[in-house]
Amino acid sequence: MSLSIPSPADFHVHLRQGALSTLVTPHVRAGGFRLAYVMPNLKPPVTTTDQALAYKSELEKIDPEIEYLMTLYLCPELTPDEIRKAKAAGIVGVKSYPRGVTTNSEGGIESYEVYYPVFEAMQEVDMVLNLHGEVPSDPSTNTCVLNAEPKFLTHLIKLHRDFPKLRIVLEHATTRSAVDAVKALGPTVACTITAHHLALTVDDWAGQAWNFCKPVAKYPDDREALREVIKQGHPKFFLGSDSAPHPPETKSTCTPTHACAAGVYTSPILLPLVAHLLESFGALDKLENFVSGFGRAFYGRPITKETESRVVLKKVSGKKVADRWALGQESVVPFWAGKELDWEIVH
Amino acid sequence: MSLSIPSPADFHVHLRQGALSTLVTPHVRAGGFRLAYVMPNLKPPVTTTDQALAYKSELEKIDPEIEYLMTLYLCPELTPDEIRKAKAAGIVGVKSYPRGVTTNSEGGIESYEVYYPVFEAMQEVDMVLNLHGEVPSDPSTNTCVLNAEPKFLTHLIKLHRDFPKLRIVLEHATTRSAVDAVKALGPTVACTITAHHLALTVDDWAGQAWNFCKPVAKYPDDREALREVIKQGHPKFFLGSDSAPHPPETKSTCTPTHACAAGVYTSPILLPLVAHLLESFGALDKLENFVSGFGRAFYGRPITKETESRVVLKKVSGKKVADRWALGQESVVPFWAGKELDWEIVH
Numbered sequence: 001m002s003l004s005i006p007s008p009a010d011f012h013v014h015l016r017q018g019a020l021s022t023l024v025t026p027h028v029r030a031g032g033f034r035l036a037y038v039m040p041n042l043k044p045p046v047t048t049t050d051q052a053l054a055y056k057s058e059l060e061k062i063d064p065e066i067e068y069l070m071t072l073y074l075c076p077e078l079t080p081d082e083i084r085k086a087k088a089a090g091i092v093g094v095k096s097y098p099r100g101v102t103t104n105s106e107g108g109i110e111s112y113e114v115y116y117p118v119f120e121a122m123q124e125v126d127m128v129l130n131l132h133g134e135v136p137s138d139p140s141t142n143t144c145v146l147n148a149e150p151k152f153l154t155h156l157i158k159l160h161r162d163f164p165k166l167r168i169v170l171e172h173a174t175t176r177s178a179v180d181a182v183k184a185l186g187p188t189v190a191c192t193i194t195a196h197h198l199a200l201t202v203d204d205w206a207g208q209a210w211n212f213c214k215p216v217a218k219y220p221d222d223r224e225a226l227r228e229v230i231k232q233g234h235p236k237f238f239l240g241s242d243s244a245p246h247p248p249e250t251k252s253t254c255t256p257t258h259a260c261a262a263g264v265y266t267s268p269i270l271l272p273l274v275a276h277l278l279e280s281f282g283a284l285d286k287l288e289n290f291v292s293g294f295g296r297a298f299y300g301r302p303i304t305k306e307t308e309s310r311v312v313l314k315k316v317s318g319k320k321v322a323d324r325w326a327l328g329q330e331s332v333v334p335f336w337a338g339k340e341l342d343w344e345i346v347h
Numbered sequence: 348m349s350l351s352i353p354s355p356a357d358f359h360v361h362l363r364q365g366a367l368s369t370l371v372t373p374h375v376r377a378g379g380f381r382l383a384y385v386m387p388n389l390k391p392p393v394t395t396t397d398q399a400l401a402y403k404s405e406l407e408k409i410d411p412e413i414e415y416l417m418t419l420y421l422c423p424e425l426t427p428d429e430i431r432k433a434k435a436a437g438i439v440g441v442k443s444y445p446r447g448v449t450t451n452s453e454g455g456i457e458s459y460e461v462y463y464p465v466f467e468a469m470q471e472v473d474m475v476l477n478l479h480g481e482v483p484s485d486p487s488t489n490t491c492v493l494n495a496e497p498k499f500l501t502h503l504i505k506l507h508r509d510f511p512k513l514r515i516v517l518e519h520a521t522t523r524s525a526v527d528a529v530k531a532l533g534p535t536v537a538c539t540i541t542a543h544h545l546a547l548t549v550d551d552w553a554g555q556a557w558n559f560c561k562p563v564a565k566y567p568d569d570r571e572a573l574r575e576v577i578k579q580g581h582p583k584f585f586l587g588s589d590s591a592p593h594p595p596e597t598k599s600t601c602t603p604t605h606a607c608a609a610g611v612y613t614s615p616i617l618l619p620l621v622a623h624l625l626e627s628f629g630a631l632d633k634l635e636n637f638v639s640g641f642g643r644a645f646y647g648r649p650i651t652k653e654t655e656s657r658v659v660l661k662k663v664s665g666k667k668v669a670d671r672w673a674l675g676q677e678s679v680v681p682f683w684a685g686k687e688l689d690w691e692i693v694h
Contacts, residue, residue: 143567144549146493203491220489256683256685260556337603
């Protein structure tokens with residue numbers, strides 16, 4: 001049994017910088033993908049058109065066969081003029097991180113109102129707003145990593161109301177509330193879902209940092225909601241892996257004063273993993289739209305003669321996921337290391 | 348400023364066996380306590396009177412100045428006759444672990460009905476039933492570590508209804524639901540609260556295995572409920588530390604296929620830690636009853652001439668918690684290693 005998928009597109013991926021980038025960027029293609037929607041949370045964050053173009057050219061040097069869609073990091077320095085410049089330069093989106101909730105988000109936003117002139121310009125030139133949909137934890141309001149996403153949804157709803165034509169993507173949804181909210185909003189609002197959130201619940205990251213990421217995986221019923229909406233073939237929901245490499249020692253080891261890094265790395269196995277998971281809950285027939293059609297449609301990135309490249313998967317019986325990928329001093333450990341997948345890419 | 352506490356009693360502690368026991372048992376006294384209610388989840392578990400007495404005598408060899416109250420591990424081999432024998436030998440309680448939810452609980456219970464003859468005998472001779480109040484995770488019923496305790500409460504309520512005179516302790520409560528349920532039940536039902544659950548929420552163990560224990564710390568509002576009931580000076584709620592030592596490498600490090608050990612170790616700093624925490628939420632005036640009076644009253648263990656031993660705490664400004672305690676090859680890392688406490692024991 002085999003499946004041929006046209007030009008799979010990962011609408012949320014972290015390709016990092018420096019030596020780590022050299023290791024992980026080729027994993028986009030190795031994992032079966034031809035398009036990477038690239039996150040801007042570098043050190044320093046990508047906040048200008050020039051930075052984004054320079055970053056894109058670095059990535060193209062590493063692997064020129066991938067279509068990189070670039071993003072800017074929402075921050076007070078970002079102006080409506082810069083938005084217009086970015087749009088003209090082919091930059092696709094602006095990513096918003098609430099302050100302090102994930103890797104390199106220390107410069108993230110605290111309130112959206114101050115960004116309304118920027119959003120106005122984005123709406124005008126049709127750039128996409130990518131939302132990390134969590135509010136910061138606050139014990140005084142009973143806010144913690146478990147309800148940070150549901151509590152963010154009022155912001156999403158308000159942004160959509162105030163900018164109905166602005167295309168907004170709620171990134172890496174993890175809760176039934178988020179799925180329901182996105183379904184209820186207009187056609188300019190979509191949602192990415194990661195591979196790992198289709199597999200994990202809170203039990204899987206309790207004491208197991210390799211499965212720990214932000215947003216954290218939630219209740220079984222939340223996972224079920226993500227699976228259901230894919231099974232339904234709902235066109236607003238498509239893959240964004242949020243594949244996030246970290247040096248293995250920052251994942252494996254914590255001290256009493258230093259926690260493990262948040263992030264799950266799926267790039268090198270992404271398409272087989274997604275096929276495996278979708279098959280496990282009876283949604284294999286939705287694979288093509290989930291990993292290519294729906295996201296490309298929302299972003300207005302149809303497959304062209306130039307970007308057409310079919311990826312063939314074949315059914316296998318239990319192919320083991322490698323324990324580690326390495327290049328020079330750098331290495332990364334993938335999600336499901338040592339476990340088995342029932343699909344592999346035909347080369 | 349100083350406080351004098353009469354014979355503090357820890358109504359839930361893991362003293363382990365072998366070399367680790369030799370290291371940690373003296374920490375009961377070092378942490379300011381004079382009574383230890385000892386958990387039976389050894390390898391193999393303590394399921395007979397003879398085992399419990401042998402274990403007690405090992406502990407007394409290590410530190411004879413502690414009053415050890417012994418427990419049996421609820422399992423199919425336990426008979427009403429053994430209960431009567433245990434009672435006659437001075438054994439105080441029987442601990443029930445749901446199967447597979449925490450350290451060495453693989454032999455735990457799946458259903459309570461089969462134990463009714465045992466509970467009948469316990470009620471008759473007045474032994475205490477100690478409940479690890481979590482149901483096993485089951486994605487098909489949306490059960491996970493976050494709601495395993497609320498979902499257990501129906502079992503608690505039924506057991507109390509069926510055995511109204513049986514003294515039952517819901518151990519290490521972590522949720523508002525559990526606090527409310529215990530409050531609503533009759534005077535034979537009480538509840539222990541750990542020190543660390545007064546400090547932690549889910550955010551603290553996300554990616555930080557040193558704060559990971561079972562039951563996991565929950566929402567800020569759940570922590571608030573634990574704090575509130577102590578502030579109220581409610582006599583059904585008293586300290587059981589659930590202090591659980593593990594080899595440091597099993598806490599600090601996980602591989603993709605092997606999670607970190609669940610357990611937080613508080614014994615060597617317990618009384619100063621509890622004083623520090625109670626003071627932080629305005630409940631220092633409840634310290635004596637929380638760590639001595641209420642638990643002793645429920646268990647019928649008043650302080651006698653023989654067991655009277657006042658422990659004096661003094662207020663200090665920021666005493667650092669040691670990074671590690673060691674003896675020979677064994678070592679343990681305490682909760683809050685490297686952080687500061689505002690109270691210390693006067694020796």
